[in-house]
Amino acid sequence: xxxxxxxxxxxxxxxxxxxxxxxSDHLLRSIDxxxxxxxxxxxxxxxxxxxxx
Numbered sequence: 001x002x003x004x005x006x007x008x009x010x011x012x013x014x015x016x017x018x019x020x021x022x023x024s025d026h027l028l029r030s031i032d033x034x035x036x037x038x039x040x041x042x043x044x045x046x047x048x049x050x051x052x053x
Contacts, residue, residue: 022028
């Protein structure tokens with residue numbers, strides 16, 4: 001359909017960053033240094049699509 005766009009495209013997308021939403025002194029940041037999630041990521045990898053869906 002050609003014509004004037006009624007909805008701004010920026011409204012369809014958003015950016016979210018944990019770095020900006022989790023304060024630097026939050027408890028989760030101190031725990032993150034000691035927790036290794038690599039094995040969990042490997043175990044769950046087969047359940048994720050290779051094409052990004």
